[in-house]
Amino acid sequence: xxxxIIIGSGPAGYTAGIYTARAGxxxxxxxxxxxxxxxxxxxxxxENFPGFPEGLQGPExxxxxxxxxxxxxTEILMDDVVEVDLAGDVKIVKTGGGETFEAKTxxxxxGAAYRELGLPREKELSGHGVSWCATCDGFFFREKNIxxxxxxxxxxxxxxxxxxxxxKVYLIHRRDTFKASKIMQERALANPKIEVIWNxxxxxxxxxxxxxxxxxxxxxxxxxxxxxxxxxxIAVGNDxxxxxxxxxxxxxxxxxxxxEGRSSKTSLPGVFACGDVIDPTYRQAITAAGSGCVAALxxxxxxxxx
Amino acid sequence: MAKDVTTAxxxxxxxxxxxxxxxxxxxEWCGPCRMVSPILDQIAxxxxxxxxxxxxxxxxxxxxxxxxGITGIPALQVFKGGAVVKSMVGAKxxxxxxxxxxxxLQ
Numbered sequence: 001x002x003x004x005i006i007i008g009s010g011p012a013g014y015t016a017g018i019y020t021a022r023a024g025x026x027x028x029x030x031x032x033x034x035x036x037x038x039x040x041x042x043x044x045x046x047e048n049f050p051g052f053p054e055g056l057q058g059p060e061x062x063x064x065x066x067x068x069x070x071x072x073x074t075e076i077l078m079d080d081v082v083e084v085d086l087a088g089d090v091k092i093v094k095t096g097g098g099e100t101f102e103a104k105t106x107x108x109x110x111g112a113a114y115r116e117l118g119l120p121r122e123k124e125l126s127g128h129g130v131s132w133c134a135t136c137d138g139f140f141f142r143e144k145n146i147x148x149x150x151x152x153x154x155x156x157x158x159x160x161x162x163x164x165x166x167x168k169v170y171l172i173h174r175r176d177t178f179k180a181s182k183i184m185q186e187r188a189l190a191n192p193k194i195e196v197i198w199n200x201x202x203x204x205x206x207x208x209x210x211x212x213x214x215x216x217x218x219x220x221x222x223x224x225x226x227x228x229x230x231x232x233x234i235a236v237g238n239d240x241x242x243x244x245x246x247x248x249x250x251x252x253x254x255x256x257x258x259x260e261g262r263s264s265k266t267s268l269p270g271v272f273a274c275g276d277v278i279d280p281t282y283r284q285a286i287t288a289a290g291s292g293c294v295a296a297l298x299x300x301x302x303x304x305x306x
Numbered sequence: 307m308a309k310d311v312t313t314a315x316x317x318x319x320x321x322x323x324x325x326x327x328x329x330x331x332x333x334e335w336c337g338p339c340r341m342v343s344p345i346l347d348q349i350a351x352x353x354x355x356x357x358x359x360x361x362x363x364x365x366x367x368x369x370x371x372x373x374x375g376i377t378g379i380p381a382l383q384v385f386k387g388g389a390v391v392k393s394m395v396g397a398k399x400x401x402x403x404x405x406x407x408x409x410x411l412q
Contacts, residue, residue: 127395
């Protein structure tokens with residue numbers, strides 16, 4: 001039986017790996033088969049992670065995290081956890097590849113998954129003009145008209161990145177102010193290719209096989225208008241990834257994993273949670289990393305007393 | 307390893323192939339493409355008698371990407387008898403890909 005299994009490979013998971021490995025706990029980190037590295041794998045320049053004054057690319061930062069975790073003996077498995085049984089003293093973790101692992105403690109660092117608009121045809125048109133990843137798909141929209149929907153930092157970043165390719169980028173937001181950081185807002189508003197459409201939400205996606213446009217609904221007066229588009233990038237936030245554990249550990253009313261105070265302790269002894277899956281508020285790479293450290297120290301403490 | 311195909315070899319390698327061909331449209335700068343690539347190599351090896359797996363680099367072959375309406379990658383398209391019979395977008399775990407491709411792997 002293992003001391004620690006970490007589920008997730010973003011800043012929280014890898015930091016928990018670095019700390020538990022340095023504590024001699026030989027952690028197994030199950031990273032996912034296709035989403036290893038987490039959200040930062042989809043970003044470009046990361047300018048706000050302390051210690052890198054010139055900034056660096058998101059995937060490069062995650063490669064550094066992984067290398068540092070492996071340096072101290074974290075075992076990394078590129079597979080998906082499909083089932084867990086966390087209630088007993090022996091925690092059971094099963095993977096998509098058909099392996100079963102046992103551990104005394106489990107650290108949940110499963111992060112958050114992008115949110116959909118919830119519109120009919122959204123799935124059908126995904127990959128056919130509708131996208132959640134500007135860095136993956138922006139390339140295909142050279143000299144095209146596209147829009148980003150959202151009002152946070154991710155929406156600003158996507159819109160700015162897309163101006164490299166597109167001839168026009170509309171930024172559609174349902175309110176009359178953005179919640180993005182000041183520096184990102186200023187950059188977006190100053191960019192001549194970006195036009196903000198305030199107080200508007202998307203009511204309908206149009207197009208037969210590829211997206212051709214959207215119907216906008218004004219959130220103030222309820223009026224409708226049409227906007228022709230070749231591409232739509234959705235950046236309306238993330239939902240914590242809790243399906244694996246939702247019937248086993250206590251969740252908050254907003255469906256984050258509930259932890260005790262400033263700790264990472266969940267409602268089950270020996271089960272700890274960190275990163276975006278517990279954080280409705282801050283959701284930064286650095287806060288996730290800090291939270292991963294907390295979980296590692298809590299797990300270490302638990303193991304010393306059990 | 308999945309073979310690289312180009313505009314020049316597309317007819318022979320894909321359209322005229324007697325087996326179903328899974329074409330992976332990808333690029334160097336696409337993180338999810340890099341994640342799914344080794345999984346496709348495994349599928350190519352395990353189901354070598356059922357399906358052929360090839361790769362199209364969209365940076366090198368923009369005309370092919372445009373011809374097949376690619377606007378997001380990784381895009382996985384199955385060709386049979388010269389026509390696209392299945393189209394998928396995004397990196398998915400091996401079990402799910404094998405499940406989604408089941409009709410071509412039996």
